[in-house]
Amino acid sequence: MKRLTYYLCGIALLLVGIMPLSAQTQWKDTIVVSRDGSGDYRTLTEAMEGIRAFMDYKVTVLVKNGTYKEKVVIPSWLQNVEFIGESVENTIITYDDHANINKMGTFRTYTVKVEGNSITFKNLTIENNAARLGQAVALHTEGDKLVFINCRILGNQDTIYTGVAGTRLYFVDCYIDGTTDFIFGPSTALFENCEIRSKTNSYITAASTPKDIAVGYVFKNCRLTADPGVDKVYLGRPWRPYAATVFINCEMGKHIRPEGWHNWGNVENEKTARYAEYGSTGEGAPTTDRVKWAKQLTKKEAALYDDLSYIYKMCSDWNPAK
Numbered sequence: 001m002k003r004l005t006y007y008l009c010g011i012a013l014l015l016v017g018i019m020p021l022s023a024q025t026q027w028k029d030t031i032v033v034s035r036d037g038s039g040d041y042r043t044l045t046e047a048m049e050g051i052r053a054f055m056d057y058k059v060t061v062l063v064k065n066g067t068y069k070e071k072v073v074i075p076s077w078l079q080n081v082e083f084i085g086e087s088v089e090n091t092i093i094t095y096d097d098h099a100n101i102n103k104m105g106t107f108r109t110y111t112v113k114v115e116g117n118s119i120t121f122k123n124l125t126i127e128n129n130a131a132r133l134g135q136a137v138a139l140h141t142e143g144d145k146l147v148f149i150n151c152r153i154l155g156n157q158d159t160i161y162t163g164v165a166g167t168r169l170y171f172v173d174c175y176i177d178g179t180t181d182f183i184f185g186p187s188t189a190l191f192e193n194c195e196i197r198s199k200t201n202s203y204i205t206a207a208s209t210p211k212d213i214a215v216g217y218v219f220k221n222c223r224l225t226a227d228p229g230v231d232k233v234y235l236g237r238p239w240r241p242y243a244a245t246v247f248i249n250c251e252m253g254k255h256i257r258p259e260g261w262h263n264w265g266n267v268e269n270e271k272t273a274r275y276a277e278y279g280s281t282g283e284g285a286p287t288t289d290r291v292k293w294a295k296q297l298t299k300k301e302a303a304l305y306d307d308l309s310y311i312y313k314m315c316s317d318w319n320p321a322k
Helices: 002-017 044-050 267-271 299-306
Strands: 030-033 059-063 066-069 072-074 079-085 091-095 112-114 117-122 125-128 139-141 146-149 152-154 160-162 168-172 175-178 183-185 188-192 195-198 203-207 217-220 223-226 234-236 244-248 274-278
Touching (some): 030 044, 044 072, 203 244, 234 244, 234 274, 274 299
Parallel strands (some): 030 059, 072 112, 125 152, 146 168, 160 183, 175 195, 195 223, 203 234, 217 244, 244 274
16 A cells, blocks of 8 residues: 555656646746846846746836846747836847858847737847948847837947838837938837937938838937938938838938938839928928928828827727827
8 A cells, every 4th residue: 555655646746747837837927137146037038938928917027237148039929028127228238240240141130039029128228239340130020019118229230120010119218329221121110209310321211111001110209310420311211112201390410411311222112112201300300402202291191190099000909108
């Protein structure tokens, strides 16, 4: 009888040992990441393992001040996660890949890649600090309903790649800098109260908005600034023919070229690109010499962009400002 009891106990212990992690783990709704080892994890990559897949509750990841040199992927099975830095200046996620390292190409150079949905970043810096030797993405987005609040996103060429059509992004109170096409891709994205800083004479945006999506990039109440000596910057050029980009009530520095927009060397793009402005101020804002194929919105047309359900009307129930 004792032998049978020992045998059954052994089987029970074995079953406990092979139980899935999710049955044994007490998943936390708040996780602390700290480089000095005082938190739950030392890196953001490690912290991903502490978040339950497809959870229906919110998880907050508190990221302590420090420099986190790592390529971070927020996988597609994570959602409802908020990453909050201790301070925007001192909580830094950084890497230094660029397109010409081992023929890497643009799309593998990211520092942070967001595949999951309903993810928020707040009070932290994401940067690609590679030398200016090729395209170097700091932030690569693929998920939907992504929010960036009071973040710094730093790079040179191709700083932000909004990589999937039909996904919705919201940047508010952010600082974004770069050199060429440093905000590019097919997603729908609203930039509100952000500083957009050009580091060389080049192009700010390179949207590739699909024909069947009405709204691409929207810049509202933003400041367009430049490094010293930069004096010839275009608002955008179309990476694909139906690129859609709108600037509304922005403050434009004198570095913005009078013509405003570029056709990427293809006059056919002038028939399809959807570029527009309304109500901007500053030395770079006058529209007298703007290209004739860009549109000056009426007050009524500009007012449409006050309605977030219009901007994000692919699914009008999302309001990131609430």
